[in-house]
Amino acid sequence: MKKAVVLLSGGLDSATALYLAKAEGYEVYAISFDYGQRHNKELLCAAKLAEKAGVKQHITIKTNMEAWGGSALTDRSIDIPKGDENRKDIPVTYVPARNMIFLSYAASYAETIGSQDIFIGVSQVDYSGYVDCRQEFINAMEHAINMGTVCAVEHGKKIKIHAPFIHMKKSEEIQLGMKLGVDYSFTWSCYRGEDLACGVCDSCVLRLKAFHEAGYGDPIKYKGNGNGKRINH
Numbered sequence: 001m002k003k004a005v006v007l008l009s010g011g012l013d014s015a016t017a018l019y020l021a022k023a024e025g026y027e028v029y030a031i032s033f034d035y036g037q038r039h040n041k042e043l044l045c046a047a048k049l050a051e052k053a054g055v056k057q058h059i060t061i062k063t064n065m066e067a068w069g070g071s072a073l074t075d076r077s078i079d080i081p082k083g084d085e086n087r088k089d090i091p092v093t094y095v096p097a098r099n100m101i102f103l104s105y106a107a108s109y110a111e112t113i114g115s116q117d118i119f120i121g122v123s124q125v126d127y128s129g130y131v132d133c134r135q136e137f138i139n140a141m142e143h144a145i146n147m148g149t150v151c152a153v154e155h156g157k158k159i160k161i162h163a164p165f166i167h168m169k170k171s172e173e174i175q176l177g178m179k180l181g182v183d184y185s186f187t188w189s190c191y192r193g194e195d196l197a198c199g200v201c202d203s204c205v206l207r208l209k210a211f212h213e214a215g216y217g218d219p220i221k222y223k224g225n226g227n228g229k230r231i232n233h
Contacts, residue, residue: 001027003115004162005106008032008050008058010042012187012207013121013165015049016177020164021119022053023180029113030058031106035098036066036074039193048186061105071095073191080191083205090129091202093191099132100141103161107145110159116151119162126170126206138163170210178216185219196223 004026008014021028032046043060050058069075072092081091099122106118122133131137142161146152152159165173177184189207190197197204199222211218 001025002117003027003029003056003110003113004117004119005029005031005110005113005115006055006119007102007106007121008046009121010045010047010049010187011121011189011203012170012177012182012184012210013123013173014046015121015182015184015187016173016180017119017121017162017164018049018053018055019177019180019182021117021162026117028053028055029109029115030055031102031109032058032060033102033105034060034062035095035101036064038073038076038191041188041190041193045186045188052183052186059109063101065095065098065101080201082200083202087129087202090131093202094130097132099130099137103141103145107149107159111149111151114151116157116159117162118159119164121165121173122163123165123168123170123173125167126210133166135163135166138166169213170206171213174210174214174216178214183219188220194223196221199223 004021006018006021006028008018008030018028030050032043034043066074071094072078072080073095078092110118124134138161146158149159151157189203191201191203192198197220208218
């Protein structure tokens with residue numbers, strides 16, 4: 001069976017990517033990252049998703065990106081801003097070069113297990129303006145990986161980065177996930193690590209909008225108004 005490495009954060013994008021890889025016949029090896037983020041709720045979800053999906057192996061890599069901060073997700077002295085669907089600037093929740101680091105680890109993992117396929121759940125349609133979620137970046141990383149791995153350079157076994165949602169709206173992604181059997185109650189998107197999702201950060205705003213457009217209620221609970229509803233201020 002062909003093998004795939006799936007970047008599994010525990011959010012709805014990575015969960016959908018996980019189930020898509022399985023549906024396409026891959027034996028899945030999931031990789032998650034404890035990179036010094038504010039909370040571990042996504043990592044707990046990642047573990048549940050990996051177990052529920054029956055992946056071949058799930059590993060969590062611990063890094064220390066909080067050592068230099070530079071993001072509201074790794075530096076608690078930086079406040080998490082409210083979400084803005086019309087935002088044009090890059091928000092402070094952008095973690096410098098995060099996907100570059102994650103894909104480098106995934107490439108090493110893939111080469112070690114003999115996989116030529118990496119799945120990542122990024123989108124450049126409904127996203128917070130992160131530069132490492134664009135097609136140009138994915139193409140560049142794939143090229144770099146295949147210039148720096150023995151499997152590609154010496155044996156002609158190139159590694160492909162699959163970004164199946166890169167040109168897809170989150171609502172379309174959710175509709176696909178529902179058909180694939182993704183249980184989105186095992187996912188977490190909120191930037192704050194509280195008992196309930198805040199409903200107002202960028203990630204919550206995008207998630208709630210996506211579920212509404214997809215025609216489904218969000219199965220996780222939000223502050224103020226219960227399941228799948230935006231908090232009012």
